[in-house]
Amino acid sequence: MIDLIHTYWLYFLVGQYPQGPLGGVALTVLLAAFALLLSMPFGLAMGLARTSGRRALRWPATGLVYLVRGIPLLLVVFWAYFFLPSVTGHKTDQFNTMLIALVVFDSIYLGEIVRAGIQGVPSGQYESARALGLGHGRAMRSVILPQALRSMLPSLVNQFVSTIKATSLGYIIGLTDTSFIATQINTQVFTKAPQVYLLLSLTYFLLCFGLSRFAFALERRLGRRTSSPSPAAPAGSAA
Amino acid sequence: MIEFNNVNKWYGKYHALIDVSERIGKGEVVVVCGPSGSGKSTLIRTINRLEAIDSGSITFDGEDIHARGVDINRLRSRIGFVFQQFNLFPHLTVLQNCTLAPQAVGGLSPAQAREKAMALLGRVGLAHKADAWPSELSGGQQQRVAIARALAMSPPLMLFDEPTSALDPEMVGEVLLVMRDLVRDGMTLVVVTHEMGFARDVAHRILFMDQGRILERATPREFFDHPQHPRARQFLADIRTPNTAAD
Amino acid sequence: MPGFDLALLLHGQYHDWLVAGLLVSLKLAAVVLACALPLAIVIALLRLAPHRALRAIGATYVEVIRNVPLLAHLLFWYFGAPELLPDAVKEKLYAGNFEFIAAAIALTLYAAAFMAENIRSGIRAIPAVQFEAGRALGLSFLGAMRRVVLPQALRVTVPPLLSQAIIFWNDTSVATVIGVGEMMYQAARVETATFRSAEAFVFITAAYLVGSLSLTALAAWVQRRWPVRTF
Numbered sequence: 001m002i003d004l005i006h007t008y009w010l011y012f013l014v015g016q017y018p019q020g021p022l023g024g025v026a027l028t029v030l031l032a033a034f035a036l037l038l039s040m041p042f043g044l045a046m047g048l049a050r051t052s053g054r055r056a057l058r059w060p061a062t063g064l065v066y067l068v069r070g071i072p073l074l075l076v077v078f079w080a081y082f083f084l085p086s087v088t089g090h091k092t093d094q095f096n097t098m099l100i101a102l103v104v105f106d107s108i109y110l111g112e113i114v115r116a117g118i119q120g121v122p123s124g125q126y127e128s129a130r131a132l133g134l135g136h137g138r139a140m141r142s143v144i145l146p147q148a149l150r151s152m153l154p155s156l157v158n159q160f161v162s163t164i165k166a167t168s169l170g171y172i173i174g175l176t177d178t179s180f181i182a183t184q185i186n187t188q189v190f191t192k193a194p195q196v197y198l199l200l201s202l203t204y205f206l207l208c209f210g211l212s213r214f215a216f217a218l219e220r221r222l223g224r225r226t227s228s229p230s231p232a233a234p235a236g237s238a239a
Numbered sequence: 240m241i242e243f244n245n246v247n248k249w250y251g252k253y254h255a256l257i258d259v260s261e262r263i264g265k266g267e268v269v270v271v272c273g274p275s276g277s278g279k280s281t282l283i284r285t286i287n288r289l290e291a292i293d294s295g296s297i298t299f300d301g302e303d304i305h306a307r308g309v310d311i312n313r314l315r316s317r318i319g320f321v322f323q324q325f326n327l328f329p330h331l332t333v334l335q336n337c338t339l340a341p342q343a344v345g346g347l348s349p350a351q352a353r354e355k356a357m358a359l360l361g362r363v364g365l366a367h368k369a370d371a372w373p374s375e376l377s378g379g380q381q382q383r384v385a386i387a388r389a390l391a392m393s394p395p396l397m398l399f400d401e402p403t404s405a406l407d408p409e410m411v412g413e414v415l416l417v418m419r420d421l422v423r424d425g426m427t428l429v430v431v432t433h434e435m436g437f438a439r440d441v442a443h444r445i446l447f448m449d450q451g452r453i454l455e456r457a458t459p460r461e462f463f464d465h466p467q468h469p470r471a472r473q474f475l476a477d478i479r480t481p482n483t484a485a486d
Numbered sequence: 487m488p489g490f491d492l493a494l495l496l497h498g499q500y501h502d503w504l505v506a507g508l509l510v511s512l513k514l515a516a517v518v519l520a521c522a523l524p525l526a527i528v529i530a531l532l533r534l535a536p537h538r539a540l541r542a543i544g545a546t547y548v549e550v551i552r553n554v555p556l557l558a559h560l561l562f563w564y565f566g567a568p569e570l571l572p573d574a575v576k577e578k579l580y581a582g583n584f585e586f587i588a589a590a591i592a593l594t595l596y597a598a599a600f601m602a603e604n605i606r607s608g609i610r611a612i613p614a615v616q617f618e619a620g621r622a623l624g625l626s627f628l629g630a631m632r633r634v635v636l637p638q639a640l641r642v643t644v645p646p647l648l649s650q651a652i653i654f655w656n657d658t659s660v661a662t663v664i665g666v667g668e669m670m671y672q673a674a675r676v677e678t679a680t681f682r683s684a685e686a687f688v689f690i691t692a693a694y695l696v697g698s699l700s701l702t703a704l705a706a707w708v709q710r711r712w713p714v715r716t717f
Contacts, residue, residue, distance in 0.1 A: 070652070070698030071691055072659035074670060079687060082677065127289055128326035128385075132340040133316025133392060142339060146330045165555035172557075172663055179557055186565065197566035201554045208553035 001195045008185050012203070015176050021095075023176035025203060031095065031170070031177070032163040035102035036156075042107035047114025048140070061111070068108040074169050077101040081173050094175035098167065106163055113155045117148035153222065157215035161208045168204075178203060240265045240396060240427055241286060246295035248281060255281050256292070257451040265395070268428045270438040270459075273448035274474055279431045282448065283398050286429065287318045299396070316344050319389030319397040323405050325381040327373040327388070333360065334369040337388045345392055352391075359387040363417050379410025386417055397421060399430040435478065439463055447471045500676045504689050507672030511693070514589060514658045514668060519651065521594040526601035533606055536627060544602070551599035556660050559592040564664040589661035597654045604650055608643030609635055641714045648705035652698045659694075669693060 015023015022030070049061035068076070080101045084092040092100075121144050129139035171179040182200040186193055241263040248256040255278050263269050271279045284290040285297060288304055288311055297304045304314060328336050337356035341347040347355065360366045363383040373381055382402060389397060399418065403411040415437050421428060422441050432438065438445055438459055445462045447455040447470075455468045466472045532544030551559075564585065568576045579587075612635050620630030662670040669690040676686040 066699065066702065067695070070656075070702075071694045072656035072670070074659045074662070075656075075687070075691060075694065078670070078674070079691075082687070083684075122326075124322060124324050124326040125328065128320070128322055129328075130312075131287055131289065131315055131318075131320040131322075132388070133312045133314075133344040134340060135312045135344075138343050142343065143328050147328075150330070161553070165553075168555040168557040169660070179555070179561065182558075183561065183565075193569045194562075194566040197558070197562040201558050201562060204554045204558055205550060209549060212549075212553065 001192075001199065004185075004189065004192060004195055004199065011185065012178070012181055012199075015181055021176060024181045025178050025207070027095075027176060028164060028167045028178045029207070031098060031102070031167045032160060035099055035106055035167075036110075036160055036163050038099070038103045039106035039110050042103070043110025043114055046107055046111025047118060050111060050115045051118045053136075065108055065111065068105065073101065073105050073166055074172065076104055077169055077173060080104075094170060094173050097173060098170045098175055102163060102166060105166065106159065109159055109162070110156075113152050113159060114148065116155070117152040118144060120151055121147045150222065154215045154219040157211055157218060161211045161215070164208060164211075165204065240267075240300060241429070242296075242298045244296045244298070246285065246292050246297060248285065248290065248292050255451055256285070259295070259451075259453055261446065261453060261456075263427070263429060265427055266425050268422050268441055268443045269430070269446060270442040270444070271429065271431045271446045271448060272433065272435075272438065272474075273454075274477075276450070277448040278451040279448045280400055283400050283429060283431050286396075286398055287315050287320055289320070312344065316340065316392045317394050317396070319386075319392065319394040321382070321385050321389055321397070321399045321402050323401040325373075325378070325385045325405070327381050327385055329373050332370050332372060333365065333376070333384050336373065336384060337391045340388070341391050356387070356391055359390050360384070362390075362420070363387045364413075377410060378406045379413045382406065382410075382414045383417055386414070386421075390421075396427045396429070399428065399432065401431050401433070403432065403434055433478070435463070447474065449474070500680065500686070503672045503676055504669070504686060507667060507669040507690070508693050510586075510666065511655075511658045511668040514586065514593065514661060514666065515655050515697075517590050518593045518597055518654060518658075521590070522597035522601055522654075525594065525598040526605055529598060529602035530605035530609065531628075531631065533602065534609060548599045548602055551595055552603075556592065556596050556657055557663055559596055560589060560660060560664050563592045564588040585661075585664050585666045588664060589658075589666045593654065593657065593661070596657075597650070600650055600653075601647060604646045605639070605643050607646070608639040611642045612638045641712055644708050644712075645705045648701050648708070652701045655697045655701065656694060 011024065013024050014026045015021065017023065017026070046061055046065070049057040050065070052058050052061075077098065080092075080097045081094075084097060084100065118140075125143055125147065126139055129143040130136070134142065167175075167177055168179045170177045171183070174180070179200060182196055186196040189196065241261075243259050243261045246256055246259040247254070259282065271282060273279050281290055285292050286299070286304070292305050296306075299314065299318070302309070302314070304311075327333075328339070331339065334353065334356055337359060338347075338349070338352035341352040341355060342349060345352070357366060357369060360369055363386055365380060365383055365387070368376060368380065368384075373384070376384065386402075402418070403414050406414065411434065415434060418428070418430070418437070419441055430437075430442075440459075442459050445455075445457055445459055446453050447457075447462065447466075447468065449470050455462065455466065455471045457467070462471070463475065466475055529544050529547055532540050533548070535541055535544070567588070568579055568584070571579070609631075616638065617630050617635050620634035621627075625633060658668055659670040661668055662674070665671070673686040673690045
């Protein structure tokens, strides 16, 4: 196993870069980070819509959540893969396909995290803000959201972990991510399948476990104890 | 200043406010008291529309508060509300708590808001805590900041919903002191409270509520010495404490 | 792309492929549920055991399994694990329906890790004094768990578990990567054969949605019928 690592570590980490596109672990992390960042504005919008007093906002948002959470991420990826080319006019590469699918998925899950955060702020806060004459928008902006976002940080990190795991689905559409590279290595070496796939698992484990620990430390530092798992994040969303 | 006209409110099947009619004039200090569940908190919360009403009307300075299309934010900036649970904003300092509304709604510049807030904090005796976080303050201190925060918009009317009920006994006095100060300045106050000493000394009028109705309206002297309604008598008998003068 | 051909979905060869896929998905989900739940209970109890070594085993299991994506699990069990077996066994495995078995193993282990955490949270939601009262009556650890804590924890745990079930119903789709003939696989197959992807994907989208929404409705009904009773 050691010589496996010794021979292939660079390929595993960055794929064929710079002689080819970026791949491997670097690609996995980059894709996940990108997806999560791009999802944030949508997640915020979804969370606000879900907690809005107006039914015109709340119902479509709720419907969207039930729809996206009711189908596999892989299916979203396939929809994107087969239909984006006809929508955009030219062939979409695997990275962007995965990115779009992940943003759709993450926006919904982030929305649920934001919703939990907003609903976690004591109701007296909103009341006293409105009692001072602040409008709904201003009350959310200056009083509720700052408190909500603080409590959401650990869940956000957990969602990042989920997203990293979700990037593995790119394998199925040929994206040169960590899982794909591992399989390439396996094809080349051929006789060490268990070791290759154990190393693959180990890599994900180190990455995700490390981040989970970070989330845990964050949660403790912010002075909150973990209650039962939040409805959105750490549960094994398709990968 | 405030006029209740046949106000009714239901929570589902529960009739919380029953045919409430009352007038509160400018400069009056009115204490609303009664047993738990009498509707006194609900009543005071309808004045700034934290609770809606189902029939009747409530006017503030002639304007129907619960009408459609009313600019509720403008109205609320003219009514100060102090909560039982203080509800200070934990992510803002004491000073920031007091300058938020004047800047956001009152149109004051940061400097003007700051000056006003500092003056008010001084008035409640907490100017030295301007840069502290609410979590660093005692309950009594937090409530005094809450009062300063409500005063920052210079409202002509102040509402207090059981302001001392959540405080440890030794801190009740400091808050009542601030409230008496406001009375001395001629402010219009409506206070829901169990503090009968305060009511007796400071109120111009007492409204006794039970099960959604105002059952008795009297001056403190009349109320405490000669309660008319049997339920008012029962209430006073139940809460008589050693420091309230017995008959 | 030519118009939507509903006929494709209703009868004919491609319809049969898709329905076969649906049945495999359902079968896989059922097998996983049946196997993962008991395993999850064991893991949860391990994590709550009085002995530190037992707790460590439970915690290790959960952390290792949870932090590796399902895809990697599937790849390992299908490509990696058989290599550890003697050649004869390996040949027989690959000759038979090994994809399904590998997927079942991977999904069961994966699901059990998450469900164990749901169960553990449910148990921890019951005040510790309940357990103590059970022990004080003379019950053993397992006895107190079985008779006092778990019955109460069940009500708290069922809604999150049903939520988890939705996720695992959806996760059966990932089994396509090792060639299991479930819905996703069949839809892609239809696409390759006909170059019409919309119909097939609409079919399986509807199938997944019906499954998920049914589970959601079930969870809502359970919560109404057997609400959590606290003091």
